[in-house]
Amino acid sequence: MVQIGQTGKRALLVVNPRARRGTGSIAAAVDRLEAAGLDVREVKAGEQHKIDDVIRAEAKSCDLVIVGGGDGTLNAAAPALVETGLPLGVLPLGTANDFARTVSIPPDLQKAADIIAAGNLRDIDLGEVNGHLFFNVASIGFSAELAAELTQHAKKRWGVLGYAVVAARILLRSRLFTAHIDHDGTTEHIHTMQVSVGNGRYYGGGMTVEETATADDGKLDVYSLEVDHWWRLLALLPALRKGTQGQWDDVRAFPTTEVTIRTRRRRAVNTDGELSTYTPAHFSIRPKAIPVFAPPAG
Incomplete structure (x- = not known):
């Protein structure tokens, strides 16, 4: 477990609008993050802007990545997260949100934002199949x-x-x-x-x-x-x-x-x-x- 300070950290928030709750308001969660001292910049992923490409393009201008989406969105982000080494925050906007449940991130977006704001990091494993x-x-x-x-x-x-x-x-x-x-x-x-x-x-x-x-x-x-x-x-x-x-x-x-x-x-x-x-x-x-x-x- 690692503790990091969040004040002044630049957070790239990438939201999948196709996620089950992706078109709803996440303003309250963003407010929590900014109140903790994070500088949040939101980018919506989509057909024209794939989430892994967005993360790679913005990697040098951010200190952490927050993904708003479900398990499929996280899966799509995984290659860029591994390549850049950026810490991952999760706002669970999907249908099942199984990964969030696995690591005890609550479905309530404001509580999930509080976890990111707290700055506790866990190094998690990934599986790999045929690359x-x-x-x-x-x-x-x-x-x-x-x-x-x-x-x-x-x-x-x-x-x-x-x-x-x-x-x-x-x-x-x-x-x-x-x-x-x-x-x-x-x-x-x-x-x-x-x-x-x-x-x-x-x-x-x-x-x-x-x-x-x-x-x-x-x-x-x-x-x-x-x-x-x-x-x-x-x-x-x-x-x-x-x-x-x-x-x-x-x-x-x-x-x-x-x-x-x-x-x-x-x-x-x-x-x-x-x-x-x-x-x-x-x-x-x-x-x-x-x-x-x-x-x-x-």
């Missing part, structure tokens, strides 16, 4: 299909409920697929509905990768849902929310720092709610990759 960075989790199978079908309009209108509606529809048609998992000197051959590789704790609007996972534990948590009926997955839901699914017989789970997943046909990989790459997928961990304003761990 694409992620904060929370990367998945192959069910979650990737969900990401493909859950439109921005549905997320903005229905919020977390939108996940449930679309997930139920996909669940009824889901089938197991064959995969090969290479990790820690072994290869496992599996039939699965979904393989998830987690960096943080939460994903998918409140699901938990592993009950003891943190965003700075230096490891990836992998689990594979090897259930043969959709109703079995429904029975697993309480465990998936708690992060105890690894205790079930039809769930394969293990920690690692590097894993490769191969499939018979090319399958999309969902990283923080965005489809970013395809199998074969090589995953690794980047320990302490980004300093983030957050409450003390524990």
Whole structure:
């Protein structure tokens, strides 16, 4: 944990207007930041001004970056944050805000601003798959299909409920697929509905990768849902929310720092709610990759 003074610091606030609360007023949060002595300059990201390009262009004129958006927005900002080394503040404006929850940043924007103003920094890990960075989790199978079908309009209108509606529809048609998992000197051959590789704790609007996972534990948590009926997955839901699914017989789970997943046909990989790459997928961990304003761990 590092403490820094905020008076006179130049903060670049990048807001995603497509985030669920991105078009609302964040004036009260900005007032809190400026009252703490931060010099805040707001820039809206969009189709013409991608968030990572904005951060790179403004890096020399700011001391920290504040991202107003959800997990997808943070995912898009990750490459520029790693390249510049700038500290990250989060104003959670998205649908699920799983990363914010993982590091105990509250959904209330003024309280989130107070955390940035307090100046406490935590160095958090990032996951990486085929060169694409992620904060929370990367998945192959069910979650990737969900990401493909859950439109921005549905997320903005229905919020977390939108996940449930679309997930139920996909669940009824889901089938197991064959995969090969290479990790820690072994290869496992599996039939699965979904393989998830987690960096943080939460994903998918409140699901938990592993009950003891943190965003700075230096490891990836992998689990594979090897259930043969959709109703079995429904029975697993309480465990998936708690992060105890690894205790079930039809769930394969293990920690690692590097894993490769191969499939018979090319399958999309969902990283923080965005489809970013395809199998074969090589995953690794980047320990302490980004300093983030957050409450003390524990």
